[in-house]
Amino acid sequence: MAAIDGLPPLRDVIARHGLDARKALGQNFLLDLNLTQKIARTAGPLEDATVIEVGPGPGGLTRAILSLGAKKVIAIERDSRCLPALAEIADFYPGRLDVIEGDALKTPFEELVAQGPVKIIANLPYNVGTQLLVNWLLPKAWPPFYQSMTLMFQREVGLRIVADADDDHYGRLGVLCGWRTEARMAFDVPPQAFSPPPKVTSSVVHLEPRANPIPCSAADLEKVTMAAFGQRRKMLRQSVKSIGGEALLARAEIDPKRRAETLSVEEFCRLANCL
Ligand code: SAM
Numbered sequence: 001m002a003a004i005d006g007l008p009p010l011r012d013v014i015a016r017h018g019l020d021a022r023k024a025l026g027q028n029f030l031l032d033l034n035l036t037q038k039i040a041r042t043a044g045p046l047e048d049a050t051v052i053e054v055g056p057g058p059g060g061l062t063r064a065i066l067s068l069g070a071k072k073v074i075a076i077e078r079d080s081r082c083l084p085a086l087a088e089i090a091d092f093y094p095g096r097l098d099v100i101e102g103d104a105l106k107t108p109f110e111e112l113v114a115q116g117p118v119k120i121i122a123n124l125p126y127n128v129g130t131q132l133l134v135n136w137l138l139p140k141a142w143p144p145f146y147q148s149m150t151l152m153f154q155r156e157v158g159l160r161i162v163a164d165a166d167d168d169h170y171g172r173l174g175v176l177c178g179w180r181t182e183a184r185m186a187f188d189v190p191p192q193a194f195s196p197p198p199k200v201t202s203s204v205v206h207l208e209p210r211a212n213p214i215p216c217s218a219a220d221l222e223k224v225t226m227a228a229f230g231q232r233r234k235m236l237r238q239s240v241k242s243i244g245g246e247a248l249l250a251r252a253e254i255d256p257k258r259r260a261e262t263l264s265v266e267e268f269c270r271l272a273n274c275l
Contacts, residue, residue, distance in 0.1 A: 004033050005067045007092055014058050014195075017085045021196055025079055026125025028194040029057050035193055036064035042186045042206050043119045043150040046070040050114035052146070054104040054122040054132060057082055059089045061123050066093045073097045074112055076104045104132055110145045117147040126198070129153055130173070133161070137180050138218050142209070149207045150186070158185060158203030165264050171232070172225040178265040179214065179221065181207040214265070220272035228260035228268075235259060240271075248274055 003009045010031045013019075021027035030036050039061060040046065047069045056062040056075040059082075065073055066089070073096060075086065080101055090097040100107070105128055124132060129151070136149060153161065156169075162183045163174035177183045186204040191197035223243055231239040237246050237256035249256045251274040254267055263271075 003063075005063050007063060007089065010058055010060050011195075013085050013088075017058070017081065019058050019081055019085065022079070024127075026055075026127045026129075027057060027079070028123075028126075028196060028198045030060045030123060030189075030193060031195055032193060033060065033064060033067075035189065036061045037068060038187070039123070039150065039152065039204055040064040040068050040121060042204055043121050043148055046119065048116040049119045049147070050074065050116055052076070052109060052112065052114070052118060052120045052122075054120075055125050056086055056099070057123075058085045061121065062086065062089055062097065065121055066096055071096065071116055072114070074100065074114065076100045076102055076107050078103050104128065105135070109136070110139060110141075114145075118145055120146050120149040120151070122150075123152040126154055130157060134173075134176065137176055142180070142213065143211060144209050146209070148209075149181075150204065151207070152189065152202050152204050154198070155188060155201040155203040158205045161205050161207070165262055167261075170261050171229050172222070175221065175225050175265055175268050176218075177207065179210075179216065179269065181209050183207040214269040216269040216272050220275050221268060223275065224268055224271045225260075228263070228271075232260045236263075244275065 021029060049070055050072040051065050051070045053062055053073055053075040056077050062073055062075055077099060083101060086099045159169040160171055160173045161177050162185050163169035184206055186206050189202040227240045227243050228236060235257050236249055239260060240248060246256050252271045
C-alpha cells in the first residue's frame with residue numbers, strides 16, 4: 001500500500017535499500033508521515049521557501065517537507081547508503097530536491113544557492129546536533145542566511161535551548177540561543193515514534209533569529225558564560241574570579257553575591273561588554 005504522499009511506505013524503502021540504522025551516525029528514523037508533516041508544519045508556510053535539511057536518511061521528513069509544497073529542499077546526508085532512496089524522492093518531485101553527500105559540520109551553508117527565504121528543518125543526529133546549532137547561531141554575518149530553524153533534539157537538550165534565567169536547564173546554550181534567537185519548545189516525540197527507538201524522549205524546537213540582538217562579542221559572551229556556569233552553584237564573585245572578579249561585576253553593575261543562573265541574557269551581554 002502506498003503512503004499518504006503516493007510514494008512507497010518508509011518501512012519498505014528501508015528494507016529494499018538495506019538501511020539498517022547505524023548508531024555511530026545517530027540514525028533513528030521516523031516512519032510516520034503524519035508525524036513528519038507535523039514537524040514540517042512547525043516551520044510555518046513552506047511554499048516560497050528553500051528548506052535546508054541535515055540528515056534526510058531514508059527521507060521521511062524530506063517527503064513531508066516536499067508534500068507540504070516547499071519550493072526546494074537541499075539535503076545534506078553523510079551516509080551514502082541513503083542516496084538511492086533519496087534519488088527516488090527526487091524523481092517523484094522533479095527539480096525540487098538536491099541531495100549533497102557530505103558532513104554537515106563541514107558544509108558551508110551560507111554558500112548554498114537558495115531562492116526565497118531559507119528554513120532549516122532537521123531531525124538531527126544527536127552526536128552532532130548541538131554543534132550544528134551553535135554553528136548556525138554564530139555565522140559570519142548577522143542577520144543569518146536562514147529565516148528559522150525547526151530542529152529535533154533529545155528533550156534534555158531542547159530544554160536547555162529554550163531555558164530562561166532561574167530555570168534549572170539554563171546554561172551556556174540557553175544564553176547563546178536567547179541572545180541571538182527567540183526559541184520555543186514545539187512538542188515532544190516519544191521514543192516509540194522512531195526506528196530504532198532511542199533511550200529518551202525527543203523534542204522539536206523552533207528558533208527564529210532576532211533582527212537586532214544585543215551588540216556583544218560572541219567570544220566574550222562565551223568567556224563569561226563558561227566561567228559563570230563552570231561553577232554554577234557558587235556566587236559570581238567566586239565563579240568569575242579568573243576573568244576579572246569583583247571589579248568586572250562592579251563595572252557591569254551586577255551584585256557579586258548572585259549566581260550564574262539568575263542572570264538574564266542582557267546581564268550576561270553587559271558582563272561580556274565590560275571584560
Ligand atoms: N531525517 C531522517 C528521519 O527523520 O527519519 C533521519 C534522521 S537520523 C536521526 C539522522 C541522520 O543524519 C541520519 O540519516 C544520518 O546518516 C545523518 N547524519 C549523521 N551525521 C551526519 C553529518 N555529520 N552530516 C550529515 N548527515 C549526518
